[in-house]
Amino acid sequence: MTDQPRPEYPRPQFVRDRWRNLNGEWEFEFDGGDSGFERGLVQRRLQHQITVPFAPESQLSGIGDTDFHAAVWYRRAIQIPAEWSGLNVVLHFGAVDHDATIWIDGIEVGRHRGGFTPFAIDISTFVRAGRTSTLVVRARDSKDASQARGKQSTEYHNHHCDYTRTTGIWQTVWLEAVPPISLKRPRITPDVGASALHVELPLTSNVPGGSVAVTLRDAEGIVVSGTARADIDLAPRVTLSIPASRSRLWSPEDPHLYDLDLELLDPSGAVIDGARSYAGLRSVAIVGKSVLLNGRPVFQRLVLDQGYYPDGIMTAPSDEHLIRDIKLAQEVGFNGARLHQKVFEERYLYHADRLGYLVWGEFGDWGCKVDWKPDDRQKPTASYITQWLEALERDYSHPSIIGWCPLNETRQYIGDGITVLDDVTRGMFLATKAADRTRPVIDASGYSHRVAETDIYDSHNYEQDPELFAGVMDMIRTGVPYINTEDDENRSIPETAPWSIAYRGQPYFCSEFGGIWWNPTPADGEASWGYGQRPESLEAFYQRFTGLVDVLLDNPEMFGYCYTQLTDVFQEQNGLFFFDRTPKFDAERLRAVQSRTAAIEAQALAPSS
Template sequence: MLNDKAVPRPEYPRPQMVRDRWMNLNGEWEFEMDHGKSGRARKLHAADRLAGKIIVPFCPESSLSGVEYKDFMASVWYRREFHVPAEWQGQRVLLHFGAVDYEAEVWINGVSAGRHQGGYSPFWIDITDLLVAGDNTVTVCAEDDIRSGLQSRGKQSAQYHSHQCDYTRTTGIWQTVWLECVPRHYISGLKYIPDPDNRCLHIEGSLIGEADGFVFSAEATFGSKNAGNGRAVVTGQKVELTLSLAEIHLWEPGVPNLYDLEVRLYHGNECVDKVSSYFGLRSVKWNDRAILINGKPIFQRLILDQGFYPDGIYTAPSDAALKNDIEISIGLGFNGARLHQKIFEPRFLYWADKLGYLVWGEHGSRGLDITSPMGLERMLPEWMEIVERDFNSPALIGWCPFNETWDVKAGPSRIAQDDEVLRIVYHVTKAIDRTRPVIDASGNYHVITDIFDIHDYEQDVEKFSARYEPMKTGGEVFNTFPDRQKYEGQPYFLSEYGGIWWNPEQKDDKSWGYGDRPKSEEEFIARYKGLTDCLLDNPRICAFCYTQLYDVEQEVNGLYTYDRKSKFDPEIIRKINSRTAAIEKESSR
């Protein structure tokens, strides 16, 4: 890698597809706001300089960016120079963006190189033919309008101020920008389908260039020991290979066994491309009671993780900060998280894979109007890119494209969701990924779903418990919206509960949480234990997700503060969460 160690977020941004020749473009860029969206008319894409400076990959709303501008920005511009190493000549050069919110256009040396729509998914552009000898210039324009109803905004506030459970916005570049040198014929994508029952890994490879007749090879190792080798001839630009494994080491929560994988592309006897990767061997299945991991019902003790940071907003200040969020969650007795209303960066999934931590992939669908097919047009292409990006993570246990699809108020009436939007997104997700369960819309309103989940923020332990008591003996299943959704015998998941408001150190009158505030730490713990015990003791409930891991701005129902300081003795919470669940007791008999 060619990289200045002083640049922020210097680590390799795509851990499951690593090449040696790359250059990190994070650091200082020129920057300019364009509130009137007149930059193209003013030819900013060809300008010699922009008015200000910014530190990429941090959004201009963040303190780490050096800008810290909190108001709406309709359009922003970025510019920097870079030099392509001489040894890259004769190869292809790809320009990668981890994420740009929301609609981006990229120019190289004043010439438009490509566009991308979607604030959460990555994109890359082959810029080889636009490069010149010596210094080159990349310019980016990002347009963002979270109030339009035509884009997914997640938990970014559509009001000037943050309020309740909506927080500071993110505009423009918010993940690593980097260059990659690739050969004329190269591996552009890898898809892994683990198959522990048949002691193998199925690999689907995509290639760029006329590679018909090339040979694709894969070698797996576990530790320092060879675990399997395979080769297959490429047909067109696709290849499929089943890699038999000599040793079986299953990936499970808390047992993060990972195989290393090296993939090569040969033309005759010449290796023209090489990629380093890894995979986990595990299966995910489900029946009417539970989600099975490697054939075993493992109660999913999940925490809601919003993916916000006080100084970086959407962007973690460091790779260590991503790892730390998982470690503090595990320390509280959770075995996974709902990655809520945001697509987390690949480095987070890397640490989840390495630490044996379950995650649910969820789009930042909040703000998108799905009362008509227009929502599908805007959301589906981005969602497909996301599913493809994260497919290979063993930690990722299920998909959830939408959350709480409330009706849209238009004047005196309300317009209901277009059920076909949810149905189509569900079926497309299943077509791309047949290995994981899909929740169509977490909480409400279900149309077609593999897992039936609800949200319940009742704070009274007795009332809360009474709702789920009949389920223990096969009685009526509690349904929050029986007039809009129907339970059809799926595994039952309480995917949001708790949210207990606790902020003795925060006196701000804008603080927000669910229900009434406990009067003491002892009252908080008693409520937390009562709510959680109810779910662990119910053999018809297979998973819970507590709201939430840490406070975010004015929302103060975290078990940690926003700056990641523990509010309670983590051991007390860990003991409550770690009790054997009823569904696990039944399976051990």
């Protein structure tokens, strides 16, 4: 056992043995005027202590200050193990919100923009094995609307759908030792049709006469091995053909994972570098209105998961908390989630992989618009594309991810002409398709669909009356589905939808609905809200939940849905669990409502005439 916070290995799909976790107590100081550099904070000791990787707004950080913080500083000693002599030392940050600058012994060694995505810096030139150096981090977190912030409040208090901010380090910081010529993170592409895995192994440099080797294992031992030359391509590719007797598809019912051993070899066959990984053999396809998993329709019973915690804010208090959230969702009948308005830490995806949980990867950019006013949430910039590409690179190989959603609820009239929102929306869509041809992409979830060739079309609808909800959702059967409008409280559908390009027959689903407001015992003075009027009784809640879910399960044009939401989040009290994850409802009853065969699944099961 260890008292170190979040001690587990942070990158479970590319594991090396030589690493050192830097979580724990760091020196810390607020810098409200962002003048710390001029005041010499790079060189001197800081005034306070903080527990990394928890943000200073969180209770688990030991600080719990939820005010705005223009800049914060971190400092700690790092000792490079003597046995790392001759190896390169890489400094990793899981996520720092929002702009980070890094110094080693007073020398700037790197910088990064983006509060949701990881970055790494080779610090070999600035440290020595067996010696101690000083690491200093400055994180800037402005109120600028061009900063992608997800659901972080731009007002002092939490309100409506905006929550407590996260500033600075909020995911694991760690050191890794790698050979001077080494493997980079692999890209693993499943090929169900050929019963194969394609493993691309980028290298820091080629090895004359060298090779890369990949060994695939299951519970019975070695399945297959393969090699490729490491001297003619910066990203050698090995195809592993899996024999039929050992082929086992990954699915929610059977989340089978193969183990992978990765090696970089010199001309004599000696190992230069090695790492461990894993993979799932599964496919995602589109046929008509259906989204297929391994060639069959699997109705996506998704839940909106925002990944907030009462004491950790955006950082899970422990690895066990990540596992619990997935299992809670599965217990009430969901088979997956929209990972909403933040890039979830990679440990979460690892658990989704092994637990058979379908997820849509998303960025944190809610409500982007171009006619920006000071109280608006976010306005798009080219930096969104850069940061999204970092997320795609990190998460490409996770089998649990079955789709991508770069933007959420963007807002702009079609009649406004081409704007920066069009550029960024199309840029993020094209970047996603260039990085990954194997998964469907939604250009923007809800409201402003801007890319005609978007793979998926969706809408958000929080109508609470099941009969009215059915009238709107059934429009997809006519070929002209419900599309979000400016006056979304008015469920009427105008002849033209000024927010979106026309629907072209893509698979369609309601990717946000429900949000039923339920908090039977609010504390005195506690702010609380949800969608619509609170049900008058617990039984009324079940009736409303059942009615809304039935509308979507019974619609043969609907390939899935996403219910809002898994847990309460601060004042937004429309979750199926309280914020502390204690239950609100009978899990078996909720599971029974969701578990019956959906209409689109029944069509696939029906015998052909």
